[in-house]
Amino acid sequence: MSDLFPPFEPERVETKRARFKPIPFRLIAPNVITLLALCLGLTAMRLVVEGKLETATICILIAAALDGVDGRLARLLKGTSRFGAELDSLSDFVNFGVATGYVLWVFVLHDLKSFGWIIVLTLACAMALRLARFNVMIDDPNRPEWQKNFFVGMPAPAGAITAMLPLYLQFIGVPVQDYGAPFVGLYILFIAFLTISRIPCYAGKTLGTRIPRDQVLPIFVAVVIVAGLLFAYPFEVLALIVVAYLALIPVSVARYRKLEREHAAAVPAGIPANGPTPAAEEVPPQA
Structure with missing residues (x-):
């Protein structure tokens, strides 16, 4: 009976069991960066309403930069x-689908009335579909190792940066806001198509893993020059980068097709072409 009715001891202090284990800061830090990027995207929507178009654009650009930092x-x-x-995918949808589309709407697409809003919806939905496909492809165990160097379609951050090309042109003196609404609308639809397409875009994940010793100093000098130009002429440099990126897509497609043919020729018939790692277009980016 003593087991059923233990004596009451008011002086006895029961030690409380910890319900949750402490979480290492290394698991939290990437999420903090993702949330900072999300705050920047939402802030861009407020700034564009207040008429601070250039600052809103910079916020989205910084959010895109942070999106590349958190995963690494x-x-x-x-x-x-x-x-x-x-969390990263949800943040990307808000920053590069919703916020970017809204900034472009306030900038010039509102001149197209309902058609302009349809374009904004198309861009946002394309980003959502692209990110959903990315999440599914993370778990694909059958992607060969070489495919990790390519994105399937244009990635969301690159899609936002390229979609804002009309803004860069406006800031450097091209009167896009006055006369270019129809062209901007067609251009945004083109970018939305690239994000949901299966066109391979070079990711460059293994670029620079091994650098020849005699190229180290020239690379340092090139980085300094590009950084200086970016600070001195930010929107001119961004416009050139976007044009170069779009021009290199056919080169990326040709390289992908060549590697695909070589891989198909190297794999014996009837044997699954399983790569050594489940390399989707990206590794899950953070904690």
């Missing part, structure tokens, strides 16, 4: 997780 930081700290991948 997570892999460096070994803090990748499924939660981080989902």
Whole structure:
């Protein structure tokens, strides 16, 4: 009976069990960067309403830069997780689908009335579909190793940066806002198509993993020159980068087709072409 009715001891202090284990900061840091990028995207929507178009554009550009940092930081700290991948995708949709589309709407697409709003909806939905496809492809175990160097379609951050080309042109003196609404609308539809297409875009994930010793100093000088030009002439440089990026897509497609033919020829008939790693277009970017 003593087991059923233990004596009451008011002086006895029961030790409380910890309900949750402490989380290492390395798992939190990438998520903090993702949330900062999300705040910048939402702030861009407020700034464009207040008429601060240039500042709103810069906010989205910084959010795109942070989106490239959080995944690499997570892999460096070994803090990748499924939660981080989902949070990153949601942040990308808001920043590069909703916020970018809204900035473009306030900038010039509102001149097209309902058709302009349809273009904004198309861009946002294309970003959502592209990110959903990316999340599915993360779990694909049958992608060969060489395919990790290519994105399937234009990635969301690059889609936002290229979609804002009319803004860069406006800031350097081209009167896009006065006369270019129809052309901007067609251009945004073209970018939306690239994001949901299966056109391979070079990712450059293995670019620079091994650099010849005699090229180190020239690379340092080139980085300094590009950084200086970017600070001195930001929107001119961004416009050139976007044009160069779009021009290199056919080169990327040709390279992808060549590697695909070589891979098909190297794999014996009837044997699945399983790569050594489940390389989707990106590794889950963060914790």
